Amino acid sequence: MTGSTTLVWFRDDLRVRDNPALTAAAKRDAPIVCLYVLDDESAGVRPLGGASRWWLHGSLEALAGELEELGLTLTLRRGPAAEVVPAVVSETSADAAFWNRRYGDAERAIDTELKSGLRADGIEVQSFQASVLVEPWTIQTGQGGWYKVFTPFYKAVLAGPPPRQPLPAPAAPDGGFHHRRLDGDDLADWALLPTRPDWAEGLRDRWRPGSAGARHRLSSFLRAGIGAYPDEHDLPAEDGTSSLSPHLRFGDVSPFEVWHATDRHRAGAPADAAGASAFLRQIVWREFAYHLLYHLPSLGTENMREEFDAFPWVKPSAPDLEAWQQGRTGIPLVDAGMRELWRTGVMHNRVRMVVASFLVKNLRVDWRVGEAWFWDTLVDADAASNALNWQWVAGSGPDAAPYFRVFNPELQAEKFDPHGEYVKRWVPEFGTADYPEPMVDLKESRRAALDAYASIR
DNA sequence: CGCTTTTTTAC
DNA sequence: TAAAAAAGC
Numbered sequence: 509m510t511g512s513t514t515l516v517w518f519r520d521d522l523r524v525r526d527n528p529a530l531t532a533a534a535k536r537d538a539p540i541v542c543l544y545v546l547d548d549e550s551a552g553v554r555p556l557g558g559a560s561r562w563w564l565h566g567s568l569e570a571l572a573g574e575l576e577e578l579g580l581t582l583t584l585r586r587g588p589a590a591e592v593v594p595a596v597v598s599e600t601s602a603d604a605a606f607w608n609r610r611y612g613d614a615e616r617a618i619d620t621e622l623k624s625g626l627r628a629d630g631i632e633v634q635s636f637q638a639s640v641l642v643e644p645w646t647i648q649t650g651q652g653g654w655y656k657v658f659t660p661f662y663k664a665v666l667a668g669p670p671p672r673q674p675l676p677a678p679a680a681p682d683g684g685f686h687h688r689r690l691d692g693d694d695l696a697d698w699a700l701l702p703t704r705p706d707w708a709e710g711l712r713d714r715w716r717p718g719s720a721g722a723r724h725r726l727s728s729f730l731r732a733g734i735g736a737y738p739d740e741h742d743l744p745a746e747d748g749t750s751s752l753s754p755h756l757r758f759g760d761v762s763p764f765e766v767w768h769a770t771d772r773h774r775a776g777a778p779a780d781a782a783g784a785s786a787f788l789r790q791i792v793w794r795e796f797a798y799h800l801l802y803h804l805p806s807l808g809t810e811n812m813r814e815e816f817d818a819f820p821w822v823k824p825s826a827p828d829l830e831a832w833q834q835g836r837t838g839i840p841l842v843d844a845g846m847r848e849l850w851r852t853g854v855m856h857n858r859v860r861m862v863v864a865s866f867l868v869k870n871l872r873v874d875w876r877v878g879e880a881w882f883w884d885t886l887v888d889a890d891a892a893s894n895a896l897n898w899q900w901v902a903g904s905g906p907d908a909a910p911y912f913r914v915f916n917p918e919l920q921a922e923k924f925d926p927h928g929e930y931v932k933r934w935v936p937e938f939g940t941a942d943y944p945e946p947m948v949d950l951k952e953s954r955r956a957a958l959d960a961y962a963s964i965r
Numbered sequence: 966c967g968c969t970t971t972t973t974t975a976c
Numbered sequence: 977t978a979a980a981a982a983a984g985c
Contacts, residue, residue: 742966861966900966912985913967920967954968958985973981 512538513600513688517545517593517607518582521638521759522567523719524574526674528636529606534678539686541600542575544568545593546586546698552614553589554808554891557884559853560757562708563717565700567758570718572695578677579684583692589618597631600688605631608638608759611798612891613805641671641763642795644802654803656906661799662792674764710851715754715887722755726766730773730780737783744845744856745929750787753854753888756794763791797892800906807905808879808895815964816904821874831947832867833881835935838946841921842866844934851934853887858924864901865915870953872960875902903961911961914954 514533521527522544533540548555556564572582585592597605605626610616623633637643647664648654655661702708715721729750733740740748755761767788774784801807811817824832831837835846845859855863860882867878879898883889899905903913925931928938937943 858966865967909966910985914985915966916968961985967985969983969985971981971983973979975979976977 512536512604513541513602514538515541515543515593515597515600515602515605517543517605518571519544519607519759520610520757521608521762522571523722523759523761524571524578524677525719526638526676526762526765527608528638528675529608529634531675531678532606532634532636533604534685536604538604539688540580541596541602541688541690542580542582543593543596544571544582544584545589546584546693547589547592548586549588550590550614550618553612553618554883557886557889558702559711559885559887560883560889561700562702562711562853563715563754563758563887565695565698566715566717567719567760568695570720570760574677574719578680580687581689583690584695584698586693586698590622593622594625596690597626597629600690603631605633607635609635609643610639611644611802638762639759640795640798641665641767641791642668642799644799647799655796655799658793658796658907661796662789665792665795671764671767674762674768707850711853711887714852714854717754717758717760719755719760722752722761723765725751725755726761726769730769734770734773734783734787735777735780738786741786742858743924743930744848744859745925745927745933749857750790751854753890753893754886757888757890763794766791794890794893797890797896800896801892804906807899808891809876811902811904812899812906813904813908816902818964819874819904820872820960820963822872824871824873824877828871828947829873829877831944832863832871832873836944837866837948838944839866839917839950840928840931840935840938840943841917841925843938844931847934849882849885853885855886856930858920859930860897861901862915862917862920864898865913866917868898868902869911869914869957870948870950872953872957875899875904912958914957916950916954918950 514536516529516533524530547553575582626633642665647668736748740746752766756763770784770788774781804812833846835843837843841859842863845855845863849855864878867873868875875898879894882894896905900908903909903911921931931938
């Protein structure tokens with residue numbers, strides 16, 4: 509196939525293993541161009557938050573290294589994807605362009621248009637399933653609709669065909685892949701890493717972005733963590749969760765690898781079977797979020813229960829909002845969570861529910877305000893899961909916790925952090941005169957929240 | 966993936 | 977009299 513070139517456009521799939529687009533490109537006997545596009549400009553595509561940009565830098569660096577081992581080069585370009593991708597196709601005279609699918613509304617619109625435009629020019633375009641186990645249009649209720657409730661969705665996923673086996677990294681042919689080295693941006697020039705101030709120290713301590721870090725984390729979780737998962741995953745002081753969420757977000761590791769590694773472990777270690785099943789159930793929550801985002805593109809911006817459009821949200825004062833963001837509410841478990849988030853780019857899931865409930869119910873702030881803060885500060889910020897979880901806590905979503913379920917942060921601390929270990933770690937001044945008084949009375953604000961809810965139902 | 970109040974049951 | 981269960985938000 510002389511004269512031909514294949515473009516592989518990397519997006520949320522920053523890995524060489526189980527990357528169907530890359531594997532398909534490797535099967536064509538043609539030079540391969542590997543491209544990543546930083547797109548902060550396309551209408552409707554939400555620019556990545558600060559913590560996610562930090563992660564992206566690390567994942568791209570790792571991906572470039574892995575491609576290099578295969579004899580391939582990662583080219584970086586910046587701009588609207590709808591312009592950058594065709595420009596690279598024509599610059600390289602590529603006759604094929606492959607990518608793995610994404611599921612957000614604006615992203616799909618861009619990809620669909622690119623696909624038809626390139627095909628009209630005679631380019632072979634193929635997209636692949638790589639980031640979700642179950643594509644949102646492939647699973648239906650008995651009525652032929654889409655699922656709005658988790659449990660039936662979960663059962664349908666388990667009853668359906670098993671996820672395909674992950675693909676190995678493509679093997680370079682003798683003499684290595686042909687590849688094209690193009691002009692591109694230097695990763696450093698994208699300034700994804702913070703400077704002045706450098707707030708990323710805690711992130712560097714906590715994480716190793718990239719697929720080697722992901723696989724290391726997956727195997728240590730299966731070896732040492734999954735047996736205790738049912739008992740410990742809800743305890744924020746323990747390292748009881750997988751910590752794979754940011755790796756899954758950027759595709760350092762594929763959900764197919766996670767699924768099958770866990771499934772194999774379950775088969776070989778009966779004592780860990782309960783933990784493995786509970787963990788895979790969480791993986792299906794991620795699938796459910798993508799399912800909903802696809803069928804409800806406004807999941808991140810609109811209340812899914814319309815009655816919440818009339819909810820009397822309180823616009824927070826700047827100091828009140830900052831007290832929540834910076835962990836100075838005077839409620840120890842809330843402050844611990846918000847400080848863990850700021851420092852490490854994640855927050856334990858149990859505590860995410862508590863801080864969200866506090867913002868949305870005790871402070872009666874619109875869930876979108878919290879969603880935006882998480883978008884900026886979480887390394888695992890994901891349009892689907894972030895939106896679903898905020899709407900779940902707010903009570904405005906499909907299959908949501910009813911609004912009247914108000915978490916009491918003091919009781920939650922007694923139940924899930926009984927020795928105060930987590931609070932002590934993140935709020936060392938708790939118990940001293942330096943720690944602020946609660947910014948609201950929990951009992952009174954709960955009452956006010958329930959009254960507000962009564963006004964819309 | 967709640968909390969609180971009320972009612973019932975078990976000493 | 978207190979623990980457990982149920983009900984309502």
